[in-house]
Amino acid sequence: VQESRFLAIQVVSANFDIIGVPAVVHPGVRQALGVRARKTVDIPVASDGRYLARIDDLAATMAAGCRLLYLESPSRLTGAAYDAHEVDAIADLLLAHDGAVIWDQGLAPWAQTDPCLLLAQRAEMADRIVVLGEAWPGMGLESWMIGYIGANAEWFEQMRSQKQIMAICTSVASQYAAV
Numbered sequence: 001v002q003e004s005r006f007l008a009i010q011v012v013s014a015n016f017d018i019i020g021v022p023a024v025v026h027p028g029v030r031q032a033l034g035v036r037a038r039k040t041v042d043i044p045v046a047s048d049g050r051y052l053a054r055i056d057d058l059a060a061t062m063a064a065g066c067r068l069l070y071l072e073s074p075s076r077l078t079g080a081a082y083d084a085h086e087v088d089a090i091a092d093l094l095l096a097h098d099g100a101v102i103w104d105q106g107l108a109p110w111a112q113t114d115p116c117l118l119l120a121q122r123a124e125m126a127d128r129i130v131v132l133g134e135a136w137p138g139m140g141l142e143s144w145m146i147g148y149i150g151a152n153a154e155w156f157e158q159m160r161s162q163k164q165i166m167a168i169c170t171s172v173a174s175q176y177a178a179v
Helices: 002-013 027-033 055-063 084-096 153-167 173-178
Strands: 018-022 039-043 068-072 100-104 129-134 147-150
Touching: 002 027, 002 068, 002 100, 002 129, 002 147, 002 153, 018 027, 018 055, 039 055, 055 068, 055 084, 084 100
Parallel strands: 018 039, 018 068, 068 100, 100 129
Antiparallel strands: 129 147
């Protein structure tokens, strides 16, 4: 999953001037952001125990010129997920600001909300979203740490190329098993 996170951040953020990241986010996001110099903006999170970026703060971030967001839903810290109204508001913001999002939905199968709403389910987000998470959680394969990425064709090709460069000498049994 960290490799999926790394590829998404490195490849997609190269197409944007700024990436907005919630103040509370998986530490692997900060590690991936630290590899190359890029402009980032921290987005405040709600202090309501969910620790998700608030819609008003996302709107302000995008209004200030940030067109790429990194969001977790469910949150890796709390398991809280954006509700239907919030997912609609995020989609509206992305459309209004010609923005895009890297959407970490890795904890979705474990979410306590019913249903766990995913931004990727919206057709108008197809060219604006990269989704990532764990493959087959709960199936006993967690120690293999197999992640997935879904993206539009342009970003997918960029990520595939970068992945090939990264993996040229690192093939191991778990990589073959995932294929």
